[in-house]
Amino acid sequence: MSDWLVNTLGSDAPIRVGIDPFVHSASFAQALAKDLAARDHELVPLFGMENPVDMAWEGSALPRPGQPLAPIRLHPMEVAGKTTSDKVAEMREAMQDKGADALVVAMLDDVAWLYNIRGSDVEFNPVALSYAIVTMDTAILFMSEAKIPDDVRAELAAHKVEIRPYQNFIPYLQSLSQVGHKVWIDEERTNYAAAMAVDEENRVRGMNPVTLAKAIKNEAELNGMRAAHERDAAALIRFMSWMERTISDEGRTVTEVEVDEMLTGKFRKELDGFIEPSFPTIAGAGPNGAIIHYRADGPDCGIVGPGTILLLDSGGQYRDGTTDCTRTMVFGRDAEDLVPLEVRQTFTRVLQGNIRLDRSVFPEGTPGAVLDILAREELWRAGQDYAHGTGHGVGAALNVHEGPQSISPRFVNKQALLPGMVLSNEPGFYAPSMFGIRTENLLVVEQAEGLESKATGKKFLRFRKLTQVPICKALIVKEMLSPTEVEWLNTYHAQIFQRVSPLLDRTDREWLRVACEAL
Amino acid sequence: MSDWLVNTLGSDAPIRVGIDPFVHSASFAQALAKDLAARDHELVPLFGMENPVDMAWEGSALPRPGQPLAPIRLHPMEVAGKTTSDKVAEMREAMQDKGADALVVAMLDDVAWLYNIRGSDVEFNPVALSYAIVTMDTAILFMSEAKIPDDVRAELAAHKVEIRPYQNFIPYLQSLSQVGHKVWIDEERTNYAAAMAVDEENRVRGMNPVTLAKAIKNEAELNGMRAAHERDAAALIRFMSWMERTISDEGRTVTEVEVDEMLTGKFRKELDGFIEPSFPTIAGAGPNGAIIHYRADGPDCGIVGPGTILLLDSGGQYRDGTTDCTRTMVFGRDAEDLVPLEVRQTFTRVLQGNIRLDRSVFPEGTPGAVLDILAREELWRAGQDYAHGTGHGVGAALNVHEGPQSISPRFVNKQALLPGMVLSNEPGFYAPSMFGIRTENLLVVEQAEGLESKATGKKFLRFRKLTQVPICKALIVKEMLSPTEVEWLNTYHAQIFQRVSPLLDRTDREWLRVACEAL
Structure with a gap:
């Protein structure tokens, strides 16, 4: 933005550039001031003087919204x-x-x-x-x-x-x-x-x-996060079970808008301690899944029927925790036969990236950026990639995006991962106008007990999963997975069934049992 | 060093610090001058004035060595x-x-x-x-x-x-x-x-x-490197075959000094175009293998007998190329039964690191540092690590260490890997006073044909092996390898046999045939 501004202003005459100093960080404004000064322009923070945005509101027919006064x-x-x-x-x-x-x-x-x-x-x-x-x-x-x-x-x-x-x-x-x-x-x-x-x-x-x-969650915060994730998983599982019944048994389609109405408006809303979504639900059917921040809207939205790839990225704010989960899924009888092999192969590579990052063990002092390649390695081998980071920090009953940690392919963020930090693990792939895939779990960083390098004197860290939502087996090409990867999936699914099935009624528990059967 | 000097000098009084400006880079000297100036000290380059090292030589009984005059x-x-x-x-x-x-x-x-x-x-x-x-x-x-x-x-x-x-x-x-x-x-x-x-x-x-x-080798340079590596492989294979005969058939031991006498003084010396070693041979038996830049010396040196782990890092300067190869090996009948399981497990993890880096495919623009974790991932999972980088650039019939590329865990070197660059791939592990392991191949960066990311518009790169020397199968725990890793090894060994066996006599060719049999 600084480059754009400097280039747009040119250097024919010195120009004064006003900004509202309340809406930009000090570091950004200071860097901008320096760049402008190098071309003889001047940054003028509108501090204690008239601000054209304020002046526009004064002349406006509409009343300016006041500061929100919602009780804390x-x-x-x-x-x-x-x-x-x-x-x-x-x-x-x-x-x-x-x-x-x-x-x-x-x-x-x-x-x-x-x-x-x-x-x-x-x-x-x-x-x-x-x-x-x-x-x-x-x-x-x-x-x-x-x-x-x-x-x-x-x-x-x-x-x-x-x-x-x-x-x-x-x-x-x-x-x-x-x-x-x-x-x-x-x-x-x-x-x-x-x-x-x-x-x-x-x-x-x-x-x-x-x-x-x-960022470094204490045990009570982690307990809250674990409990919120189990309840949130129950909502997602009830939703998936409902989708399967609706599409396979009732034989009707479901709109993207209906997806969110059911997931947020019914299944999450019925949960203990649910407050609101932690971000606008992304429910993208087929080609809409390839739009990274897609938001379904009105009557023209996409439709999910048998074999439609649905990318569902959603989360909840609860009294005790914050969730953020993406699953890519397909419904309908013999659904795997309805999906092109290329889509299932890509889904499998994205899953392998998720597993590889999930399973990693790394010395203390490692920044998230070092781990980013693990999530991309199998995609790269096939000439595929995704143009977003792999993981962001997540708050405990707070903002779904928080710093300072991240897992990014750009080596700007040098913050070491520390025990108690929560991060998302969300590799994906997006084929414009065709389909989108993302598989996202939230992870907690923890000590890897008993490991210490004699060469460097460093202890090691690893991840533990918060998210307890099954991964769609119909989209997996099993032959592409190593035995270790198959075992990872089966162990994860067994854990999910054990932890979440007590929160479900008989129908949904039966759906989960099948979803969690060993691959 | 700058920190040490500034701390040692203290700040009680300004001090003038002299350096010989011909033996330090400009960037180092300029940074040092700045650090000294911040504490009111002064850096004085001895340029056109008396230099105490010169003065010491003038008063010395020994004649000062002249500049070397070897013909180019x-x-x-x-x-x-x-x-x-x-x-x-x-x-x-x-x-x-x-x-x-x-x-x-x-x-x-x-x-x-x-x-x-x-x-x-x-x-x-x-x-x-x-x-x-x-x-x-x-x-x-x-x-x-x-x-x-x-x-x-x-x-x-x-x-x-x-x-x-x-x-x-x-x-x-x-x-x-x-x-x-x-x-x-x-x-x-x-x-x-x-x-x-x-x-x-x-x-x-x-x-x-x-x-x-x-650093970006042209086709003639790469052809020279390939030819030099095949001949160099023949020397290493003749050496290994001789070791096996000496230890298993003659039933005697071999000293570390004898290792280099045979490898350099006989097998490499007999090769077309051999000039000299590309660095001092590291031949470490048993615990000596854990000393990273070990140099065997005189009668007290280590001894290789049945079941002794030998770490051998060596290379040659040839008219047409430069080589650098490390193999860790064991000799003797049923040698694998003589080696502790922990050593073989560690050897296998180091090999997995080598394979993972070797197999990687990555988008253009990727610095070597991004790939470093691939060589360490399996070691980290076991709480192991090595305190050196994973790869350095190598010259074509030039210095065995050259820049600007490297594969290092410190994210200082941002140089992207480019087609034609040669790098070493040398993960290791060192258990002080016990054993050392390193497996090193030289690789060339090349285009990965047919791959291009639609998400980022980037093409992809991969590696091709220069080194053609078998990896000691007696040290591999096969069950730890994935089918892909086993296939990698078998394909590599088949390639080695095809390319190097024509350079060998019947005895050594038979040794190589067994060494290259599928795992």
């Missing part, structure tokens, strides 16, 4: 696993090590995690408009009073969290800087306006310690 | 594949694209490649003390006249290469800079003295185009 709720100890007091104390230790007197927390999920609160200001993400500042003797939540119910207020008070108006955040930061406080600002995760409020020489830079602490 | 030889067209004129013309194109008027070539193997000459000034490396400078109308070789035989002189003259005294290099560079020439200096691959001879504003930076051109 407590995220209770049994799923948070750590009190706000303990979290704040840990952050103060990190601040001391770093030589900072104050810590700015500007990411909404970081604030929610730190203070054990959840909100509903942003669709799909259980967060609330807010900032936090932690100093050595105060912990402040900047949020509209109107959003805070009494029980939350009492709990925050018990952990010595002060509540101040949302709009006081910037002036408060300025005052900290004016008295010479060293303020820790993660410039990648803080807007430019907040960074500007602190003098350059008073800024302490580096990754926000909340971001890393949030 | 031509590297003929049938193995070079491209004339000096053509190479120089290509460099001028690169200079034009880069906006440079002159190109400095300071790496000895780069000079040798550019002018199709070979020398013997440096043991194991067929290079000669020299520099080169190419301008738009001249191509100069800076070298002592005494080293250049008449035939080489005539050939260089035919390609319009001027010869100037070695010591004129720096003054010539200074004169280019003084008349304002833009001089391309690869600061990673040029000594500090040469960089200092060119004013900062006249330096054009970036990788030397000779380095990349040299």
Whole structure:
């Protein structure tokens, strides 16, 4: 974007470029300012001056939407696993090590995690408009009073969290800087306006310690994630069983819109603790599966009948956890005979990539990028690839995308994978206008017990699966799998049946039993 | 080293640190100067002033060794594949694209490649003390006249290469800079003295185009490499066959020193076009195999008898190519029963790493670092690792280590692998005081025909083996190998028998036949 802007402006005359400093990160704005300055242009953050977007709203016939005022709720100890007091104390230790007197927390999920609160200001993400500042003797939540119910207020008070108006955040930061406080600002995760409020020489830079602490799930958070994943699996399994009955027994087709109506509107909605989807459901039938962020819409949407490849990427926000699962599937009697061999071969290669990454064991200190090739190796051998990353971090009853870890083919993210981190494992393949395939599980990083390299002194890590949803056997070309891969699938399916079948009625349990029979 | 120096010097008082600018790269010296300056110290390149090493020689009773004067030889067209004129013309194109008027070539193997000459000034490396400078109308070789035989002189003259005294290099560079020439200096691959001879504003930076051109072998170079590898394989196979006869039939042991005497002094020496080893042979018996750069020495060296694990890493410089091969092996009747299972399991995992890297297919643009994990995956699963890189570049009848490509677990080297590059594939494992294992082949990068990703538009690359030496089957635990891995081994062994058996007598051919029988 910086390149585009510089090229578009040319260099005939110096130009002033205005930005709203509240909607860009400090690191982005600073890099842009530097690039513009190199061509004699100037970046002007519209801070304390008129902003053309505000001016347009003033002249508009429509009323401008106000800040959302949805009430927040407590995220209770049994799923948070750590009190706000303990979290704040840990952050103060990190601040001391770093030589900072104050810590700015500007990411909404970081604030929610730190203070054990959840909100509903942003669709799909259980967060609330807010900032936090932690100093050595105060912990402040900047949020509209109107959003805070009494029980939350009492709990925050018990952990010595002060509540101040949302709009006081910037002036408060300025005052900290004016008295010479060293303020820790993660410039990648803080807007430019907040960074500007602190003098350059008073800024302490580096990754926000909340971001890393949030990524490393504690045992209570993992228990919540496991429970949420089992219930979520029951919803997906009930959906699949219903699809099979509808298509094979009733002999009718199902629209993509109906897929989401049943999955979200019925099966997930009936689950304990379900709040909302964790992102808009992607239900792509046939060629629609090849559109990476497809969203089915209205009467023209695709139709699933016997032999139609359905790519279904969906997830739920629950009181105790967040899920994200993709399965590619086919329904109908003798469905495997209805699917072209090329599609099944590709499905099998994607599955092999998923298995290879899932089974990997790697030394501590390894960034996710190192593992990315494992998910692609068999696709590459066939001249296939996918133009997206292999894995993203996932929050515990928080945002379905979170950092700092990832599994990406670009070696930009050097964050080592650490025990307790949750990541998606989602290789895919997309043949435009034909079909799309993705198989996605969520994994937790854990110590691989008993392994330690004598050569390097390093211990080893591995993954454990959270997702408990069967993989469509009709799409597998068994001869392509190694015995180890077949065993992986059979062990996984046996585990799924054991853990999820108690949550199902007899019909759905029978469907799951067949789905989980050994390959 | 920079860190060590800065810490050792402390910061109580500014200190002047002298270095010989001819023995450090410009990039290293410049980084060191910056680090020292940050603590108020100063780097002083001893350029045109007294150097304490020179002064010590002046006061020494021993005469200082002179510059080596070994004669150089031509590297003929049938193995070079491209004339000096053509190479120089290509460099001028690169200079034009880069906006440079002159190109400095300071790496000895780069000079040798550019002018199709070979020398013997440096043991194991067929290079000669020299520099080169190419301008738009001249191509100069800076070298002592005494080293250049008449035939080489005539050939260089035919390609319009001027010869100037070695010591004129720096003054010539200074004169280019003084008349304002833009001089391309690869600061990673040029000594500090040469960089200092060119004013900062006249330096054009970036990788030397000779380095990349040299790394991408042409068809004649590859033919030479293939032929050299087949002959070299015959020497190794004759050696292995002799070892088996000596240990099993004669019932005696063999010392590590004797291993090299036979391998280098007899079997390689008898080969067409053999010049010298490409590095000091590593022959480690039993626990000595765990010492990564082990060199057997004198009467205390290790002994190979029935069931002893021998790690043998060796290579040759030939007129037409350079080889580098490691095999780990065991001799004696029923040898596999003499080796602990743990050793054979580890050998098998190392072999699986070698196979996995060998079989990989990857999109163009992939740096070697991305592939490194393939060689370690099975070792990691068992908590094992090796503390060295997986692959280095290899010259064609040139240095056995060359850049810019590598296969390393550290993601520093971003050089994409390109068709025609030669790399080693050498995973290993070392159990201190017990045993060492390494299996090393040289590979050529080539296009994977017919593969192109629709998602990314990229073509794919793969490897082809140069090395034609059997892998010791007695050390393989067959049940650990997948059918694909068994097939890889059998196909490789069949190829070896077909290509190398014509170079062997009946006895050795029979040994090879058994060694290459299907697993």
